[in-house]
Amino acid sequence: MTKASLLLLEDDPNLSESVSEYLENCGYSVTCVYDVSAAEDTLYERKFDLLLLDVNVPGGDGFSLLKASRKEGNVTPAIFITSRNSMKDVEEGFESGGDDYIRKPFALKELLLRIQTILKRNFYHNPTDVLKLAEGITYDSDNQVLLINGATQNLQLKEHKLLKLFIQHRHELLSHEMILEHLWDYDETPSDGSLRTYIKTLRKLLGKDSIVSHKRLGYQFR
Structure with a gap:
């Protein structure tokens, strides 16, 4: 079976390694980037089935990255992974084009379930109805x-x-x-x-x- 491809933007190398290894063992293909610039370049070069985006990262933030990517026509579903936990942050995450929001610290199994749910829904973002x-x-x-x-x-x-x-x-x-x-x-x-x-x-x-x-x-x- 073809592996679903995930982009992981996470600037903490230990967390990035833990998440990517776990998801790869679960059958996914994971590409890791550590700052906004690398994420932008990777999104320009490749297509993914799902984006996993930390919010507080070098070179900008995950909210702005996804919002700009949506304006450019990127329809890939996205989950925000962040330590921000206020309702305002949650609202901003969804308004920027996110599909789910998971707060740190989180169980890897919970992240996996959220990924499986979104990929199973088969929905995507489109600027027009x-x-x-x-x-x-x-x-x-x-x-x-x-x-x-x-x-x-x-x-x-x-x-x-x-x-x-x-x-x-x-x-x-x-x-x-x-x-x-x-x-x-x-x-x-x-x-x-x-x-x-x-x-x-x-x-x-x-x-x-x-x-x-x-x-x-x-x-x-x-």
Whole structure:
């Protein structure tokens, strides 16, 4: 299975090492940075599935970093990790584009649960409520409404999840393993046949060239 990639901004080297080692042992890929400048460069160069951001860090603060990143179109979910514990700080964290807020000191297991919850939700930030996918085709991700020339299209739950995944990773090659892991819960049995059916449905609605199949590798949404 493809590992979810996490960016960890934490200037305390001991805490950074403890968190990254724990999360890597839990199956995640973790990239560590220690100041705002390094975080900005890394976010420019790479895409992540989740951001873990300390607030009080050299070169600025996590709130301002995420707020600026959101304005530039970064839609990646984010969790703030901080010793700040006032309600004003919590409010500022959410207003800057954060999705969760965990106070130091914290149990690593609690952080893991918060990460799993956010990644499972499959939501992301977008500066507009409705995405334009093509001429005459829009998608309201919050309300799960696909409109084609003003007409609502009926999609199954997993077809919505698949479309959201493709939109999040537009132009990226997504492996079969990553897609199967994303669409099916741990207590469900993934089905290649069902996946092909979902792909066929989306192609029929969005255009046959909207989803490119790469033999033995995966799919790419264009």
